[in-house]
Amino acid sequence: MTKVVQTAGRDALGTFAPQFAALNDDVLFGEVWSDDALSQKMRSILTVTTLVAKGMADASFEHHLATAKKNGVTREELAAILTHVAFYAGWPNAWAAFRVALKVYADDPLDTENPEAHGGLFGLGAPNDAYAQYFTGRSYLNPLTDPAQTQFIANVTFEPGRRNNWHIHHATEGGGQILLVTDGEGWYQEWGEEARKIVAGDVVYIPANVKHWHGAAADSWMSHVAFEAPGTDCANEWCEPVTDVEYYVLPQ
Numbered sequence: 001m002t003k004v005v006q007t008a009g010r011d012a013l014g015t016f017a018p019q020f021a022a023l024n025d026d027v028l029f030g031e032v033w034s035d036d037a038l039s040q041k042m043r044s045i046l047t048v049t050t051l052v053a054k055g056m057a058d059a060s061f062e063h064h065l066a067t068a069k070k071n072g073v074t075r076e077e078l079a080a081i082l083t084h085v086a087f088y089a090g091w092p093n094a095w096a097a098f099r100v101a102l103k104v105y106a107d108d109p110l111d112t113e114n115p116e117a118h119g120g121l122f123g124l125g126a127p128n129d130a131y132a133q134y135f136t137g138r139s140y141l142n143p144l145t146d147p148a149q150t151q152f153i154a155n156v157t158f159e160p161g162r163r164n165n166w167h168i169h170h171a172t173e174g175g176g177q178i179l180l181v182t183d184g185e186g187w188y189q190e191w192g193e194e195a196r197k198i199v200a201g202d203v204v205y206i207p208a209n210v211k212h213w214h215g216a217a218a219d220s221w222m223s224h225v226a227f228e229a230p231g232t233d234c235a236n237e238w239c240e241p242v243t244d245v246e247y248y249v250l251p252q
Contacts, residue, residue, distance in 0.1 A: 004033040039244030044068035045081060053089035057096035065104040072161040072218050074112050075105045110160045120183025120223035122155035134238045137162030153227040163215020166239040175208035175231025179224045186222035187250060188214040195250055213242050
């Protein structure tokens with residue numbers, strides 16, 4: 001279970017309305033928001049849309065927008081959400097929400113609208129469309145060697161919060177993959193093991209036949225150079241996506 005710790009109720013109303021404060025902190029956040037049946041990102045989206053529908057654009061709405069941003073709702077996603085909700089919750093309500101959103105997302109450090117500024121030492125490359133079905137969110141691929149060559153090496157860049165599916169580099173002998181992290185921060189995890197943070201300068205050796213995934217942190221772009229280690233009968237197997245529940249339980 002993803003435990004959400006909240007003290008706002010007790011901080012504001014602990015002596016005046018202790019029961020309300022306890023329900024806010026322990027039940028709403030400690031139980032409802034902590035239930036892994038929905039991801040934190042989905043709960044943020046539901047909360048934001050409900051508040052817009054009620055015409056609320058106050059400090060609590062700003063707090064929930066900031067939480068949505070932290071939970072991985074990008075500027076582009078929020079703009080699409082508010083535009084959609086406008087047709088059902090009212091145009092003035094959406095306008096009021098956008099005014100708060102402009103404040104919360106001002107000078108967005110995630111910079112998802114300017115991908116050309118990222119890519120690290122070896123450059124961004126083009127959208128990784130050929131493998132998009134195996135990724136959650138957008139990534140970019142910059143080949144550093146000719147794909148027709150035996151040893152293919154490429155720079156892969158992940159937008160914040162984006163990652164590839166669980167996958168396996170099969171080989172009967174040798175094989176595996178090596179990642180050289182060149183920019184930003186991200187995550188690497190092997191099946192059955194704890195995820196570990198990876199940062200620029202880290203080298204990750206992935207043994208053959210080990211199920212794993214890797215991608216960017218929620219608040220950072222991440223680039224790594226990836227190349228397959230030589231081996232016999234090498235083949236890649238793509239598996240299931242890393243869910244929001246699995247991803248956002250990590251200490252972003």
